Amino acid sequence: MVVQASPESLINLLKSRKFQIPDHQRDYVWKEENIKQLLMDLIEHCKNPEVTENNRLIEKPKTYFLGSMVVCKPQAGEELLEVIDGQQRLTTIACVATVLKEQLEKYISSENKDVKGFISQLNDLIRVYSRGEWVMKLTLYDKNINNFFRETISKDNFEQRNEYWSHNENAKILLKPRMNTPAIRIKKAVEIAQEFIKKYTDESENEKEKLDKLISFAGVFCECVIVLLIESKDYATVYNLFESLNYRGMPLTQADLVKNQIIKKCLNGDEKQNVSDDWADIKEAIAHHELLLPEFLHVSYLSRFEYIKREKLFNNIKDKLTTIPAIDFSSSLKDDAIALKNLCSVGGPEHWTDDTKEVVKDLVDVLDLNLSFIGLLAAERHLRNDKVNSSKIVNLIVNFCFRYMKVQSGDVSTLATSLNHVSNLIRNGKSSIEIGEYLKKVSPDSIFIERFKTFSDRTAKVGYYVVHKIEKLKLHGTIPLPHSEIQHLEHIMPKNPSAKHWPAAAAMKKDERENYRNLIWRIGNLIPLPREINSSIKNKGIHEKISNSSKKDYMNNTLESPKEVKNFLIDDCWNEKSIEKRQNELAEKYAIKAWPL
Numbered sequence: 244m245v246v247q248a249s250p251e252s253l254i255n256l257l258k259s260r261k262f263q264i265p266d267h268q269r270d271y272v273w274k275e276e277n278i279k280q281l282l283m284d285l286i287e288h289c290k291n292p293e294v295t296e297n298n299r300l301i302e303k304p305k306t307y308f309l310g311s312m313v314v315c316k317p318q319a320g321e322e323l324l325e326v327i328d329g330q331q332r333l334t335t336i337a338c339v340a341t342v343l344k345e346q347l348e349k350y351i352s353s354e355n356k357d358v359k360g361f362i363s364q365l366n367d368l369i370r371v372y373s374r375g376e377w378v379m380k381l382t383l384y385d386k387n388i389n390n391f392f393r394e395t396i397s398k399d400n401f402e403q404r405n406e407y408w409s410h411n412e413n414a415k416i417l418l419k420p421r422m423n424t425p426a427i428r429i430k431k432a433v434e435i436a437q438e439f440i441k442k443y444t445d446e447s448e449n450e451k452e453k454l455d456k457l458i459s460f461a462g463v464f465c466e467c468v469i470v471l472l473i474e475s476k477d478y479a480t481v482y483n484l485f486e487s488l489n490y491r492g493m494p495l496t497q498a499d500l501v502k503n504q505i506i507k508k509c510l511n512g513d514e515k516q517n518v519s520d521d522w523a524d525i526k527e528a529i530a531h532h533e534l535l536l537p538e539f540l541h542v543s544y545l546s547r548f549e550y551i552k553r554e555k556l557f558n559n560i561k562d563k564l565t566t567i568p569a570i571d572f573s574s575s576l577k578d579d580a581i582a583l584k585n586l587c588s589v590g591g592p593e594h595w596t597d598d599t600k601e602v603v604k605d606l607v608d609v610l611d612l613n614l615s616f617i618g619l620l621a622a623e624r625h626l627r628n629d630k631v632n633s634s635k636i637v638n639l640i641v642n643f644c645f646r647y648m649k650v651q652s653g654d655v656s657t658l659a660t661s662l663n664h665v666s667n668l669i670r671n672g673k674s675s676i677e678i679g680e681y682l683k684k685v686s687p688d689s690i691f692i693e694r695f696k697t698f699s700d701r702t703a704k705v706g707y708y709v710v711h712k713i714e715k716l717k718l719h720g721t722i723p724l725p726h727s728e729i730q731h732l733e734h735i736m737p738k739n740p741s742a743k744h745w746p747a748a749a750a751m752k753k754d755e756r757e758n759y760r761n762l763i764w765r766i767g768n769l770i771p772l773p774r775e776i777n778s779s780i781k782n783k784g785i786h787e788k789i790s791n792s793s794k795k796d797y798m799n800n801t802l803e804s805p806k807e808v809k810n811f812l813i814d815d816c817w818n819e820k821s822i823e824k825r826q827n828e829l830a831e832k833y834a835i836k837a838w839p840l
Contacts, residue, residue, distance in 0.1 A: 247474045252306075253336060254465045256472060258367045262314065263323040263382040264330050265503050270388070270425040278432050281309075281335065282439040288467070289459045302433055307463065311471040323382065324474070332470070333381050334392070338432040339405035340368040341396040341460055346440055348399070350454050358454070361461035368465070369396055383425075391417050391426045395433060404433065470736040484694040498536040504561055517570055521577040534613045542613065543579040550663040552656075582623045583616060594627060606641045609708045610772035614658050615644045621666035628720065635675035639682060640665065642838040646686040647706065649693045653686075661685050679840045688835050692739045695830040696823075699764045706769045707732040710804060712837040713829060714771055717803035733772035734763050735808060735817055737782040744784035747818060762819060767811075767826025770804040772797075785817040 267503030288307050296673045303819070326333065344365035350358050368606040370377045377397065383389040391414055398404040408414050408430060417426035429555040440460065444453040502522050509515045529539050544560065551559050566571060585592045587607050595603075606615055626633035647661070660680065668678050700706060710732070740748035752759040762768065779795035780788045789797045789809050797805035808817070812824040 247590055248479075249472050249474075250469050251472045252466050253368060253468050253470070254364050256312075257336075257380050257415045258364075260380070260381050261323050261371070261382070262326050262329075264334060264384045265325050265327075265506075270385075271331065271334045271383075271428050271466060272425075272522075273335055273428065273432065275435060276429060277331070278335055278338075278435045279439070282339070282436065285460065285463055285468070286439065286443050288463050291684050306467050306469045306514065309468050309470050311473055313473045313475075316474050319778050327543065328589065329470075330383075334429065335432055337369055337381055337392075337396050339464065340365045340438045341398075342433060342436040342440055343457070343464060344369070345400050346444070347457055347461060350450075350457070351610045353454060355458065357462075359456045361458060361465060364465045365461065369655045385425070387413065387417065388429075388470075392429055395429060408720045498540055500557060501540055501560055504557070504564065505569045505573050506723070508564045508567075514570045521573040524577050525580040526583040532583060533611070534583070534616070538613060539580065539583065540576070542616050543576055543620065545617045545659060546579065546624075546666045547575065550660050551631045578624070579620050582620055586616065586619055592623065592627075594630055594633070595637075596630060596634045599637050602638055602641045605708055606644065609704045610641075610645060610649065612644045612648055612653065612658075615630045615640055615660060617659065617662035618665040618669070621669040625669050625672075632675055636665075636669065636678055639679050640673060640840060642840060643686055646691045646838050646840070649700065650691060651686060652694075657685065679757050686840065688840075691838070692830050692834055695766070695834045696827050698766055698826075699761050701760065701764045706764060706766070707771065709766050709770050709788065710769050713833045714802060714804050716833055716836055731772055731774050731777040733777050733805070735768050735770060735788070736763050736784070736822065738763055739782055741782060744787075747816070762822065765822050765826055767822035767824070768828060770797075770808065771802055772805055773800055773802075776800060776805075785812070 269351065285307065288305075309332060312332070313327040314329070315327060316324040344362055347358055347362050347365070349360070361630050368380065370379050372378075379393050379396075381392075383392055394407050394411070394414070395404055398407060414426070417424050418430060440457075443460065444456045447453050449455060502518070506515050509518060525539075526536065529536065530742060534537075534542065537553075537556075540560075541556055544551065544556060548559070548563070560572075586603060603619070619637060622633055622636050622640070627638065638691065643661070644658070648658055665678055668681065698709075700709075736748050737745065740752060742749040742806075748759070751762075776799075778796045779793065780791070783791075785808075787796070790799075797808050800806075808825075811817070811821045811828075813820045813824070
């Protein structure tokens with residue numbers, strides 16, 4: 244079988260297995276609250292909820308589900324299972340086990356046979372004696388942190404651990420204040436476990452009750468905590484499992500498996516370190532972008548190579564690494580991450596024209612179409628030194644994304660395949676005219692115009708983006724103010740019509756609420772308007788909006804769209820037919836000019 248899944252108690256999970264954390268994994272990152280919550284849950288699990296006033300212990304507690312773990316089975320000749328997800332819990336389990344074992348060893352002379360039995364089980368969770376030495380059940384990938392982890396959980400008592408932490412030179416380096424290293428978090432996990440277990444047993448006054456509590460806790464911990472172990476020998480299968488699994492700790496992403504595959508293809512330690520450094524730079528570069536790391540990897544791939552679906556990404560990258568050196572592949576990802584950061588930064592790349600910067604700012608801030616970066620990354624890579632052609636192609640990509648996705652309600656798959664093809668055209672040196680002709684086949688002018696006639700988007704930022712673009716054309720070169728505190732989006736037929744000024748609209752809102760909401764967000768009902776005028780006229784009748792004695796109206800401002808509203812009155816009213824008439828004209832006269840391909 245490609246995948247095997249089995250529920251395992253901690254003792255069954257660890258007694259006959261050993262695990263290793265691969266290079267790609269993040270460090271131990273569980274916070275204090277994660278550890279405390281786990282311990283509180285386990286302590287509560289030891290109590291009988293029906294007799295809480297006596298703090299009575301359950302003799303046969305129910306199981307406690309800790310979550311899923313994903314591992315790759317070892318290849319022939321290998322012994323350790325590679326942990327794909329589960330490091331946080333495995334590390335915490337070892338820290339709790341060593342403290343619990345230490346507490347039980349205080350009662351080693353007790354006649355209670357469970358003491359020695361659970362001490363043996365807890366030891367099995369931590370290490371195994373093999374060929375004259377103790378071998379840890381969990382091996383961390385960083386040599387220094389692994390040594391610290393091994394020494395910490397191998398000590399027999401707190402005094403020995405504290406001696407190690409305080410006097411060992413390597414430990415002192417790793418535990419330097421304000422460094423927040425994995426060593427500090429491992430130390431904190433042990434200390435929290437000690438604090439909670441001691442507090443739990445100290446609630447009892449006599450030693451017998453304290454021992455009973457320890458035995459109950461050890462029984463729950465070793466035999467009742469259940470993990471769903473998912474094993475596979477196939478990385479691609481594990482990759483595809485990832486996005487549907489969420490865990491108690493800090494979840495990984497498919498991207499970690501990609502990183503691991505790149506590191507496996509490195510030729511030496513220096514290359515592995517360079518890839519790790521690249522990965523840190525990639526995460527930093529996209530940290531403030533809505534594009535998550537797995538999505539970024541897919542976008543980067545589609546901007547450079549052939550079209551593939553996201554679930555095929557791991558296998559395809561694995562294949563690419565047979566012909567592309569790992570260090571080069573990693574470097575190209577870093578370049579794309581930095582390019583993405585520059586594309587989205589305030590002001591955009593320095594070599595862009597002001598118009599291009601504004602267009603991409605609209606894309607990032609308003610249209611929110613992350614797949615557009617497939618084409619934009621290709622343009623940034625190949626046209627960096629060609630400002631004119633770069634500007635033309637960037638405009639084409641953004642216009643296409645608006646036309647196809649927002650107005651035509653296109654599907655994401657076609658958007659991705661289209662922009663992947665655009666990336667290929669850019670790489671092959673095709674002109675903006677050829678790229679535009681291709682995009683017109685996906686978003687023909689005739690279809691765009693027809694769909695624009697009924698277009699409605701219930702967000703102010705998209706609505707203003709549309710009327711702002713049209714207003715720029717009407718002003719013949721003068722740039723209207725952007726959407727801001729001083730420039731508002733005006734609904735000609737108001738969102739909250741009064742029966743006095745808008746009787747038909749008020750009735751429609753009452754009887755056909757959803758249809759009314761869609762109607763007032765039609766582009767034909769929207770105009771840009773200075774705040775001072777918008778705040779003055781509010782929801783007043785259409786004639787007072789068009790012209791009034793205060794001169795705060797549609798006719799008395801520098802914009803063209805408000806002044807034209809009067810031309811679309813029907814039967815001296817602003818109604819649904821007025822909105823349709825105006826939107827039809829905007830579609831036929833301005834849509835193609837504002838978003839050309």
